[in-house]
Amino acid sequence: METLNFRFNSKPAPPAADPALCGVVGSGNLEILIRPGDAPGVCQVRIKTSARGFGEIWQAVVGAFAADHLAGGTMVEINDMGATPAVVSLRLAQVLAEYRGGVQ
Amino acid sequence: MNASLSREWDSQRQSRKRRLEQAAALGFGKNIPTRKIIALLEAVILPGDRVCLEGNNQKQADYLAESLAECDPARINQLGMVQSVLALPSHVDLFERGLAKRLDFSFSGPQGTRLAKLVQEQRIEIGSIHTYLELFGRYFMDLTPNVALIAAQAADAEGNLYLGPNTEDTPAIVEATAFKGGIVIAQVNERVTKLPRVDVPADWVDFTVVAPKPNYIEPLFTRDPAQITEVQVLMAMMAIKGIYAEYGVTRLNHGIGFDTAAIELLLPTYAADLGLKGKICTHWALNPHPTLIPAIESGFVESVHCFGSEVGMDAYISARSDVFFTGADGSMRSNRAFCQTAGLYACDMFIGSTLQMDLAGNSSTATLGRITGFGGAPNMGSDPHGRRHASPAWLKAGREANGPNAIRGRKLVVQMVETFREHMAPVFVEELDAWQLQKSMGADLPPIMIYGDDVSHIVTEEGIANLLLCRTQEEREQAIRGVAGFTPVGMARDRRMVENLRDRGIIRRAEDIGIDPRMATRDLLAARSVKDLVGWSGGLYSPPSRFRNW
Numbered sequence: 001m002e003t004l005n006f007r008f009n010s011k012p013a014p015p016a017a018d019p020a021l022c023g024v025v026g027s028g029n030l031e032i033l034i035r036p037g038d039a040p041g042v043c044q045v046r047i048k049t050s051a052r053g054f055g056e057i058w059q060a061v062v063g064a065f066a067a068d069h070l071a072g073g074t075m076v077e078i079n080d081m082g083a084t085p086a087v088v089s090l091r092l093a094q095v096l097a098e099y100r101g102g103v104q
Numbered sequence: 105m106n107a108s109l110s111r112e113w114d115s116q117r118q119s120r121k122r123r124l125e126q127a128a129a130l131g132f133g134k135n136i137p138t139r140k141i142i143a144l145l146e147a148v149i150l151p152g153d154r155v156c157l158e159g160n161n162q163k164q165a166d167y168l169a170e171s172l173a174e175c176d177p178a179r180i181n182q183l184g185m186v187q188s189v190l191a192l193p194s195h196v197d198l199f200e201r202g203l204a205k206r207l208d209f210s211f212s213g214p215q216g217t218r219l220a221k222l223v224q225e226q227r228i229e230i231g232s233i234h235t236y237l238e239l240f241g242r243y244f245m246d247l248t249p250n251v252a253l254i255a256a257q258a259a260d261a262e263g264n265l266y267l268g269p270n271t272e273d274t275p276a277i278v279e280a281t282a283f284k285g286g287i288v289i290a291q292v293n294e295r296v297t298k299l300p301r302v303d304v305p306a307d308w309v310d311f312t313v314v315a316p317k318p319n320y321i322e323p324l325f326t327r328d329p330a331q332i333t334e335v336q337v338l339m340a341m342m343a344i345k346g347i348y349a350e351y352g353v354t355r356l357n358h359g360i361g362f363d364t365a366a367i368e369l370l371l372p373t374y375a376a377d378l379g380l381k382g383k384i385c386t387h388w389a390l391n392p393h394p395t396l397i398p399a400i401e402s403g404f405v406e407s408v409h410c411f412g413s414e415v416g417m418d419a420y421i422s423a424r425s426d427v428f429f430t431g432a433d434g435s436m437r438s439n440r441a442f443c444q445t446a447g448l449y450a451c452d453m454f455i456g457s458t459l460q461m462d463l464a465g466n467s468s469t470a471t472l473g474r475i476t477g478f479g480g481a482p483n484m485g486s487d488p489h490g491r492r493h494a495s496p497a498w499l500k501a502g503r504e505a506n507g508p509n510a511i512r513g514r515k516l517v518v519q520m521v522e523t524f525r526e527h528m529a530p531v532f533v534e535e536l537d538a539w540q541l542q543k544s545m546g547a548d549l550p551p552i553m554i555y556g557d558d559v560s561h562i563v564t565e566e567g568i569a570n571l572l573l574c575r576t577q578e579e580r581e582q583a584i585r586g587v588a589g590f591t592p593v594g595m596a597r598d599r600r601m602v603e604n605l606r607d608r609g610i611i612r613r614a615e616d617i618g619i620d621p622r623m624a625t626r627d628l629l630a631a632r633s634v635k636d637l638v639g640w641s642g643g644l645y646s647p648p649s650r651f652r653n654w
Contacts, residue, residue, distance in 0.1 A: 057590055084522065085590040086522050086523060086524065086565035087333070090334060090621060098622060
């Protein structure tokens with residue numbers, strides 16, 4: 001297991017009432033919980049992953065997500081079981097859309 | 105003073121006559137007893153012969169292959185093998201046992217690693233690696249077989265053959281051999297008094313033998329919907345909305361991976377919701393993929409012509425003769441040469457997958473230590489300059505590539521890949537393994553499956569790159585980097601240039617084509633298991649046991 005923590009600047013997400021959860025903890029998959037964070041212009045990310053040594057690519061994947069989406073003011077928690085970057089990006093997009101209730 | 109050339113003009117016929125006499129002298133008639141086949145092969149095959157061993161994606165002349173491999177290398181040697189697929193251990197045994205020396209083929213699949221080893225040990229001489237149509241073409245030019253060893257479903261007493269649904273390569277092989285002084289030997293699963301239909305007339309066939317067990321067939325085209333991932337669903341949505349719908353693709357071929365299986369399973373759901381029924385995917389050059397059943401049952405599909413059949417699909421195909429090509433007896437008639445021709449000249453689109461792609465868009469399934477060959481993908485996955493008839497998809501693609509006054513259209517050749525394969529192996533690379541493989545093989549060319557200049561679109565989880573709209577080599581490279589995700593090649597993109605390509609619609613993300621990522625779930629698949637496929641077929645599809653878990 002490895003735990004990674006990141007903070008990225010991101011344009012503020014419209015405030016949402018409820019946290020959102022997406023995905024499952026299964027081989028090649030991951031679950032993501034998103035909830036309000038402590039700073040409006042920051043997307044804070046905590047990752048617990050079964051695959052060690054991929055810190056750099058996690059930083060790139062989550063960093064690109066924070067740069068391309070309105071994800072500021074959120075706390076994102078990830079439990080990963082070896083998901084590929086493709087799965088991670090899809091789940092992040094899904095959980096954020098869920099969190100914002102479809103406001104794209 | 106033109107002296108007429110002094111030579112025999114019927115030496116092939118004479119040789120054939122001597123071989124048949126040799127067999128007759130040993131007491132062989134047309135129907136060979138099962139245990140005597142090795143004696144027959146040793147009687148009619150001569151050292152240095154060119155021998156065609158039939159076998160492809162579906163049926164394999166496995167009994168004849170094993171029997172040939174058991175022949176005495178002191179009697180039969182220096183053979184030049186010509187065959188579509190090098191698939192069985194016995195195919196490689198021929199070279200390891202010193203019976204055969206040279207190989208011209210199309211595809212090696214599971215024997216790719218053993219083949220690469222033999223090449224490195226210089227125990228095999230590879231002539232060329234072909235596409236199917238090229239190899240069939242050469243059977244009628246400079247690679248005509250002296251002896252063809254083929255597989256059929258049944259023979260009657262005279263030696264007429266019934267091929268069953270897996271016609272595949274047999275007509276091309278038999279035609280080339282039987283009409284150029286060659287010997288045709290068929291293994292059959294059974295002898296019957298009356299064939300359901302005659303696929304090969306008896307006077308093209310010299311000998312038949314009943315194999316101890318039915319010829320081997322691999323269910324190569326069955327993809328279990330349970331294994332389709334949500335990323336594949338997302339990519340399928342992008343392909344349908346961003347390519348199929350926009351070009352109005354009606355005539356097409358699909359590769360065999362899970363990516364395209366996902367598309368097949370989204371036709372009755374996602375594509376139908378987009379109002380695309382009757383507008384896309386009506387005519388196919390395709391093996392009978394079980395994952396196409398829901399689209400057929402939903403009325404999407406008008407016609408499917410097949411290279412071969414697929415295990416478990418026979419009853420379903422027979423019951424859907426409006427869609428599939430079937431004989432008067434009711435069973436399917438496939439034909440690889442004709443279906444490949446349809447895929448090359450009569451399809452507007454090919455979509456498939458690959459293991460590696462470089463920055464010019466060249467793609468290859470050859471990786472180090474493994475010689476895989478090409479099969480038929482390059483026939484479908486190439487823009488044929490011999491095409492002259494127009495269609496809306498072909499014209500639109502041609503005008504995107506060459507401007508509004510283009511004098512020809514363009515086939516859509518789409519590569520659909522996730523940016524990483526298993527074990528985080530990147531699909532996008534600076535240099536294909538094919539180049540190193542070329543060196544180790546001493547080949548004239550690197551084994552490139554689809555040339556970059558034939559590729560029109562690349563679909564990844566990150567988006568669609570339309571290479572037709574790229575105007576410079578640099579734009580093309582950045583368009584590829586721009587969908588290469590978090591691979592090293594993708595990370596090395598010029599961000600400003602990629603954003604510019606996105607503004608011009610050359611790169612499009614899911615959101616750019618109006619796709620909500622929350623819809624990308626397995627719930628969108630028309631069938632989520634093999635059992636669902638059986639249900640869609642009304643019980644006519646009978647999957648092999650390995651796909652049954654209920």
